[in-house]
Amino acid sequence: MSQRMPQAEVAPQGPVFSRIVLGLWRLAEWQMTPAQRVRFLQQALELGINTIDQADIYGDYQSETLLGEALNAAPELKSAFRFVSKCGICLPSPHRPAHTVHHYDTSRAHIIASAENSLQAMGIKQLDLLLIHRPDPLMDADEIAGAFLHLQQSGKVRHFGVSNFTAAQFDLLAARVPLVTNQLELSVLQQQALHDGTLDQCQRLRIAPMIWSALGGGTLFQQPAPNAQVARVQNELQRQSAASGLPASVIALSWVLQHPSKPLVLTGSGRVQALQQAVQACNHTLSRPDWFALWTAAAGHALP
Amino acid sequence: MSQRMPQAEVAPQGPVFSRIVLGLWRLAEWQMTPAQRVRFLQQALELGINTIDQADIYGDYQSETLLGEALNAAPELKSAFRFVSKCGICLPSPHRPAHTVHHYDTSRAHIIASAENSLQAMGIKQLDLLLIHRPDPLMDADEIAGAFLHLQQSGKVRHFGVSNFTAAQFDLLAARVPLVTNQLELSVLQQQALHDGTLDQCQRLRIAPMIWSALGGGTLFQQPAPNAQVARVQNELQRQSAASGLPASVIALSWVLQHPSKPLVLTGSGRVQALQQAVQACNHTLSRPDWFALWTAAAGHALP
Amino acid sequence: MSQRMPQAEVAPQGPVFSRIVLGLWRLAEWQMTPAQRVRFLQQALELGINTIDQADIYGDYQSETLLGEALNAAPELKSAFRFVSKCGICLPSPHRPAHTVHHYDTSRAHIIASAENSLQAMGIKQLDLLLIHRPDPLMDADEIAGAFLHLQQSGKVRHFGVSNFTAAQFDLLAARVPLVTNQLELSVLQQQALHDGTLDQCQRLRIAPMIWSALGGGTLFQQPAPNAQVARVQNELQRQSAASGLPASVIALSWVLQHPSKPLVLTGSGRVQALQQAVQACNHTLSRPDWFALWTAAAGHALP
Numbered sequence: 028m029s030q031r032m033p034q035a036e037v038a039p040q041g042p043v044f045s046r047i048v049l050g051l052w053r054l055a056e057w058q059m060t061p062a063q064r065v066r067f068l069q070q071a072l073e074l075g076i077n078t079i080d081q082a083d084i085y086g087d088y089q090s091e092t093l094l095g096e097a098l099n100a101a102p103e104l105k106s107a108f109r110f111v112s113k114c115g116i117c118l119p120s121p122h123r124p125a126h127t128v129h130h131y132d133t134s135r136a137h138i139i140a141s142a143e144n145s146l147q148a149m150g151i152k153q154l155d156l157l158l159i160h161r162p163d164p165l166m167d168a169d170e171i172a173g174a175f176l177h178l179q180q181s182g183k184v185r186h187f188g189v190s191n192f193t194a195a196q197f198d199l200l201a202a203r204v205p206l207v208t209n210q211l212e213l214s215v216l217q218q219q220a221l222h223d224g225t226l227d228q229c230q231r232l233r234i235a236p237m238i239w240s241a242l243g244g245g246t247l248f249q250q251p252a253p254n255a256q257v258a259r260v261q262n263e264l265q266r267q268s269a270a271s272g273l274p275a276s277v278i279a280l281s282w283v284l285q286h287p288s289k290p291l292v293l294t295g296s297g298r299v300q301a302l303q304q305a306v307q308a309c310n311h312t313l314s315r316p317d318w319f320a321l322w323t324a325a326a327g328h329a330l331p
Numbered sequence: 332m333s334q335r336m337p338q339a340e341v342a343p344q345g346p347v348f349s350r351i352v353l354g355l356w357r358l359a360e361w362q363m364t365p366a367q368r369v370r371f372l373q374q375a376l377e378l379g380i381n382t383i384d385q386a387d388i389y390g391d392y393q394s395e396t397l398l399g400e401a402l403n404a405a406p407e408l409k410s411a412f413r414f415v416s417k418c419g420i421c422l423p424s425p426h427r428p429a430h431t432v433h434h435y436d437t438s439r440a441h442i443i444a445s446a447e448n449s450l451q452a453m454g455i456k457q458l459d460l461l462l463i464h465r466p467d468p469l470m471d472a473d474e475i476a477g478a479f480l481h482l483q484q485s486g487k488v489r490h491f492g493v494s495n496f497t498a499a500q501f502d503l504l505a506a507r508v509p510l511v512t513n514q515l516e517l518s519v520l521q522q523q524a525l526h527d528g529t530l531d532q533c534q535r536l537r538i539a540p541m542i543w544s545a546l547g548g549g550t551l552f553q554q555p556a557p558n559a560q561v562a563r564v565q566n567e568l569q570r571q572s573a574a575s576g577l578p579a580s581v582i583a584l585s586w587v588l589q590h591p592s593k594p595l596v597l598t599g600s601g602r603v604q605a606l607q608q609a610v611q612a613c614n615h616t617l618s619r620p621d622w623f624a625l626w627t628a629a630a631g632h633a634l635p
Numbered sequence: 636m637s638q639r640m641p642q643a644e645v646a647p648q649g650p651v652f653s654r655i656v657l658g659l660w661r662l663a664e665w666q667m668t669p670a671q672r673v674r675f676l677q678q679a680l681e682l683g684i685n686t687i688d689q690a691d692i693y694g695d696y697q698s699e700t701l702l703g704e705a706l707n708a709a710p711e712l713k714s715a716f717r718f719v720s721k722c723g724i725c726l727p728s729p730h731r732p733a734h735t736v737h738h739y740d741t742s743r744a745h746i747i748a749s750a751e752n753s754l755q756a757m758g759i760k761q762l763d764l765l766l767i768h769r770p771d772p773l774m775d776a777d778e779i780a781g782a783f784l785h786l787q788q789s790g791k792v793r794h795f796g797v798s799n800f801t802a803a804q805f806d807l808l809a810a811r812v813p814l815v816t817n818q819l820e821l822s823v824l825q826q827q828a829l830h831d832g833t834l835d836q837c838q839r840l841r842i843a844p845m846i847w848s849a850l851g852g853g854t855l856f857q858q859p860a861p862n863a864q865v866a867r868v869q870n871e872l873q874r875q876s877a878a879s880g881l882p883a884s885v886i887a888l889s890w891v892l893q894h895p896s897k898p899l900v901l902t903g904s905g906r907v908q909a910l911q912q913a914v915q916a917c918n919h920t921l922s923r924p925d926w927f928a929l930w931t932a933a934a935g936h937a938l939p
Binding site for chain 2: 802826829830831832835836838839893894895923924925926927928930931937938939
């Protein structure tokens with residue numbers, strides 16, 4: 028690959044991450060041996076992808092441990108990567124017998140314990156970024172800020188952010204503690220963040236969102252198309268793919284990457300080719316007519 | 332009752348009220364004699380409930396007068412209570428022959444006249460808090476601020492707030508005059524305020540919301556349950572009631588009271604037992620799993 | 636006409652326009668000769684309407700040219716009027732062969748070229764106000780601000796604003812460059828702006844909105860009424876018209892004009908009588924009961 032992998036300052040005084048972030052929420056599903064995991068991480072690095080996205084709950088609380096096995100087998104990777112994790116969701120699991128009910132917990136004790144547990148599972152000393160995974164209706168902003176400050180002062184976490192927060196929820200927590208990102212869903216098939224003020228807020232605050240499900244969770248490429256909207260989008264992607272010679276997934280990722288909020292995009296695949304295409308997408312820009320042709324295909328009607 | 336009734340600073344530099352507020356919007360329906368009204372007020376005070384919520388329109392414009400009769404019969408109650416009233420709604424009524432159409436009026440003249448009329452009806456010298464009852468599409472924020480300032484300088488009203496305002500409407504009026512609360516609906520059955528930014532705004536500004544209909548207007552306890560959602564919530568309340576030994580209404584009120592915006596909760600009942608249960612709710616905290624089990628019962632689906 | 640045409644400061648340090656603005660989006664449809672266009676403009680001026688609303692795309696990119704013909708035939712009109720135009724929409728058109736797809740373009744190059752083209756088409760030296768016509772999901776606020784600054788420093792445009800922006804979109808762009816208005820739809824039949832925070836934002840920032848489709852695009856007067864809502868509103872307008880002796884259109888425009896955000900209202904008609912009625916509406920104020928009777932007729936239910 029001769030493609031250049033751009034780096035992004037996530038926020039003023041925030042961390043610097045690769046625009047493409049290695050999302051490991053399906054790591055347990057990939058059934059890789061430790062050696063395969065090491066090789067996959069090396070290949071990501073070779074592509075310039077130097078940031079890993081995790082969460083305590085991924086893979087039924089096992090994804091961070093699986094990653095930790097690989098990192099301990101190849102400890103030089105620990106300093107090569109930036110690490111993002113999340114906390115705040117409590118899932119019933121054999122690995123968390125205390126969780127009898129699916130609930131959220133953004134108490135000081137849970138945030139600190141979850142972050143420390145993530146560090147231990149991955150075998151690293153510091154998280155570059157810790158996110159509140161979902162907006163918790165019971166979140167006490169002062170208490171969260173206190174937990175974040177404690178983690179920062181003890182050197183365990185460098186920066187903090189949120190995920191799936193509305194603009195009002197972001198304003199609340201950001202009034203108490205600096206936040207460097209809001210991890211949001213955005214794809215040609217799921218454009219809510221274009222309308223609900225979250226991406227406007229990110230751009231206004233010069234905070235780069237991190238985008239999950241940028242390929243619509245795979246629905247974009249499902250055959251046959253599950254509904255008329257997906258069929259329209261697939262047709263337009265095929266047209267642009269034929270015209271440009273680029274894979275449809277590159278076009279779909281470029282569509283997200285060129286949003287003016289300068290989003291980082293998470294991958295979700297264990298295939299190196301998928302990572303290559305994501306890197307390729309960083310170096311492609313859709314014309315405005317092509318960008319809006321995809322918008323229109325998804326909407327099913329012309330622009331207003 | 333040995334339960335402690337906590338007091339709450341409604342806002343920085345705002346009034347201090349009991350967490351449980353005596354809501355008198357149904358006072359006229361209770362058909363109490365003046366002596367019964369005095370006794371009811373005394374029982375509220377004995378429970379630590381030292382704040383009364385009124386509005387000009389309650390009881391077809393008669394609730395404040397009925398309260399005034401009791402206060403004049405036992406004038407020592409006037410200094411024992413804090414008084415909240417509201418204005419801005421104009422209802423057709425035999426008691427307001429000038430109102431030919433149900434409309435809103437937040438003009439300077441109406442606000443001042445309504446507040447003065449509330450004082451006269453209740454036989455008191457000062458309101459601790461006056462609220463705009465509903466967002467008026469014709470509200471001129473400068474005019475309202477002018478009316479509030481006049482009422483404050485003349486000693487007739489100490490603090491000001493709003494009721495049922497969106498976050499944008501609150502921002503508008505708060506840009507012209509300090510507001511100490513937004514009186515909102517919240518219950519297990521009506522969770523919109525958790526999502527629409529109003530409670531996020533309250534917490535961000537350190538303003539305590541005042542909650543109306545915290546028991547869903549009685550629907551929570553309707554037998555048989557009017558729909559599947561209510562049935563699910565009733566089942567979960569019964570489960571928690573059996574496990575804790577507390578009445579279901581205590582659990583439902585605790586669910587509201589423990590929101591991190593530190594809400595005050597209005598009662599709506601003329602029964603002393605209902606007031607006792609509200610006070611009891613101030614001293615109970617649901618575990619997070621129990622809180623989210625009620626959330627989930629109301630939503631009908633798991634948390635995201 | 637002895638009616639007074641009020642002038643409005645659109646924003647602090649903003650332009651001063653007549654409350655009624657001559658909207659020329661249908662100019663091409665009116666099939667006027669150049670002399671008729673001159674006469675129409677003179678009649679508007681005689682009524683006190685000294686501001687013209689245009690956009691590059693109006694009349695399939697021909698409305699500004701048709702206006703320019705009239706202005707060149709009667710050049711004294713150029714200094715008598717204030718000129719508003721818009722940019723950012725790209726429509727396929729024989730007059731824009733490069734536009735293969737309906738899309739938006741808020742790039743620096745497009746904004747500057749569009750404004751310069753508007754000046755040339757109308758034969759004038761300066762726009763008093765340039766608006767971004769629609770919120771562009773690809774708008775880069777820094778880039779737009781740069782384009783605006785360039786146009787201002789070169790003397791080509793005095794002030795800037797937006798049209799159809801949500802409150803969050805407005806906040807984004809206003810964080811980079813001063814905006815003096817948000818051009819919004821509002822009528823008895825289309826009240827969304829009363830609820831979505833845009834008019835609250837305008838009033839808070841002391842920015843006057845410019846209102847399009849204040850008569851519901853003509854639907855208000857369609858016979859027979861196309862649906863029950865329109866029928867209810869027409870009945871109420873007729874009742875108020877009979878009671879006041881004013882045309883229904885005057886009442887419908889007054890309903891918009893008396894919003895406390897002090898909106899400017901665009902006309903859409905080529906008939907002088909329609910302009911006269913708009914001016915008349917500036918000098919009429921509905922009583923609150925009448926204003927809310929129209930609200931209620933449109934909603935189909937009583938106020939909350």
